[in-house]
Amino acid sequence: MGAREVGLPEAVPGGGLPDRVTIWEVGPRDGLQNESAVVPVATKLEFLDRLADAGAAVLEATSFVHPKWVPQLADAEELLAGLDRRAGVDYPVLVPNERGLERAxxxxxxHVAIFASATESFARRNLNRSLDEQFAMFDPVVSRAKAEGLGVRGYASMCFGDPWEGAVPRDQVVGVGKRLLDMGCDQLSLGDTIGVATPGQVTALLAAFGEVDRLAVHFHDTYGQALANTLAALQAGVTTVDSSAGGLGGCPYAESATGNLATEDLVWMLDGLGVEHGLDLDRLADTSAWMADRLGRPSPSRVVRALRG
Incomplete structure (x- = not known):
């Protein structure tokens, strides 16, 4: 891919926005786990290094889900053994159960993360548990992790729509989310797993939670709403946003899913709004173009395509 000099958007601060946003980079885990081919561990390590060089403060590195279910991340131990852990950079990993926590x-x-469901259907398909039974699986994981001094994040998936159930009642999402927070999770990431949310839904769900200090958002761009939804979340007081370098990742539960919100697209918007985030867009775009070359296809990020051709 050819490169050209990065131009930055004019910064026009928006009202009612946070001064700074933490970007929770999920590309190395949530992005690469959706690849059909296994990416070599050396490439993953260089990806993590390049993202750290670009200023990423949170890099979700890998997952300790059983290799049978996520073969793309079967090299978790090898990757972490070879990782150059930078000072000031957090490297959370996903753990599904007590065995995964032991490996971590x-x-x-x-820092670990658990992955829960806001709906009955997805809980049964993804976790082989009912909506209520999933908490019995997560409780000992969170308790042990906290006892060991680890940070713990909870993910709640299908918060805005479920392919089997349709729209998800907000009180149900709030109930699941608050149980995870009460269990001991330091932060809760609200996932639009199939990318169907619109800004009004986002505003309404965050209002239903009331306090948003410990909430993050994780949007997929299936219907082109991820940036609009992110802006709605920022206006509601959320200060942590999940995104994936180059828009890596996808959703197996939605046809034509375009994957996670691209970090570059998020950074471009934040720069234009005058919101601090700590990432260097030039280095970030270079990194995503480099990874796209290794994956053998163009980056889905509009900003990467605009800047790197």
Whole structure:
């Protein structure tokens, strides 16, 4: 891919927005786990290094889900053993259960995430548990992680729509989310897993939670709404946004899903709004163009395509 000099948008601060946003980079885990081919561990390590060089403060590195279910991340131990852990950079990993936590602890991680469902259908398909039964699986994981001094994040998927159930009642999402927070999760990420949310839904769900200090958002761009939804969340007081470098990732539960919100697209918007985030767009675009070359296809990020051709 050819490169040209990066131009930055004019910064025109928007009212009612946070001064700074934490970008929770999920590309190395949520992005690469959706690849049909296994990416070599050396490439993953260079990807993480390049993202750290670009200023990423949170890099979700890998997952300790059983290799049978996510073969793309079967190299979790090897990756963490070879990782150059930078000072000031957090490297959370996903753990599905107590066995996954044991593996994570043995690898020396300091931050883990659990992945819950806001709906009955997805809980049964993804976790082989009912909506209520999933908490019995997560409780000992969170308790042990906290006892070991680890940070714990909770993901709640299908918060805005479910392919089997349709629209998800807001009180149901709030109930699931508050149970995860009460269990001991430090932060809760609200996931639009199939990318159907619109800004009004986002505003209404965050209002239903009331306090948003411990909430993050995770949007997919299936219907082109991820940036609009992110802006709605920022206006509601959310200060942590999940995104994926180059828009890596997808959703197996929605046809034509275009994947996660691209970090570059998010950075472009934040720069234009005068919101601090700590990432260097030039280096970030270079990194995503580099990874796209290794994956053998163009980056889905509009900003990467605009800047890197």
């Amino acid at each position: 602890l043995a690898a020396g991680v300091t």
